[in-house]
Amino acid sequence: MTSPVIPTIRPARPEDVPAVVAMVHELAEYERAPDQCHLTTEQLTSALFSPAPALYGHVAVDAHDQPVGFALWFLNFSTWAGVHGIYLEDLYVRPTARGTGAGRLLLATLADICVRRGYRRLEWSMLDWNPAAGFYASIGAEQMSEWVSYRLSGDALRHLAGQAAAAGTRPNG
Numbered sequence: 659m660t661s662p663v664i665p666t667i668r669p670a671r672p673e674d675v676p677a678v679v680a681m682v683h684e685l686a687e688y689e690r691a692p693d694q695c696h697l698t699t700e701q702l703t704s705a706l707f708s709p710a711p712a713l714y715g716h717v718a719v720d721a722h723d724q725p726v727g728f729a730l731w732f733l734n735f736s737t738w739a740g741v742h743g744i745y746l747e748d749l750y751v752r753p754t755a756r757g758t759g760a761g762r763l764l765l766a767t768l769a770d771i772c773v774r775r776g777y778r779r780l781e782w783s784m785l786d787w788n789p790a791a792g793f794y795a796s797i798g799a800e801q802m803s804e805w806v807s808y809r810l811s812g813d814a815l816r817h818l819a820g821q822a823a824a825a826g827t828r829p830n831g
Contacts, residue, residue, distance in 0.1 A: 662758040663721050667767045670715035675703050677725040685750040716767055718760035727751035727760040739778045744768050746782035
């Protein structure tokens with residue numbers, strides 16, 4: 659029996675975008691929310707490769723340089739530490755590539771970026787039922803039980819934005 663080929667991790671390239679978009683939709687299906695995923699190739703291309711991108715990506719590629727996993731991330735900032743960190747928006751490895759070390763290598767790549775750039779932390783969120791919790795614990799990640807995530811979207815987001823506009827505090831841009 660041969661061991662699985664260890665994928666290579668590299669920054670995402672424009673030609674990877676269709677595969678990454680397909681995997682984002684696979685992730686949405688896995689997370690039981692395919693109807694909530696509307697990402698297009700054009701949107702991701704613009705986000706990753708605009709002149710001043712705010713989103714970054716890495717892919718795990720197989721021996722044929724085909725993406726089998728990805729990590730999409732952006733910078734956050736700790737006002738207490740006074741330095742940036744990385745927020746991992748999504749990490750996904752196709753079922754056929756699981757067990758190859760692709761997920762660990764994607765996270766290790768982001769950890770390396772943090773260390774080399776002097777960032778203090780690598781953070782992400784996951785659904786409470788996701789079996790990856792055991793994997794995350796095995797690499798030393800700690801669940802932040804005292805922090806609760808909040809999200810403002812849809813009508814509530816528009817309603818609050820309207821209050822800024824009504825108060826005349828709308829910033830330029």
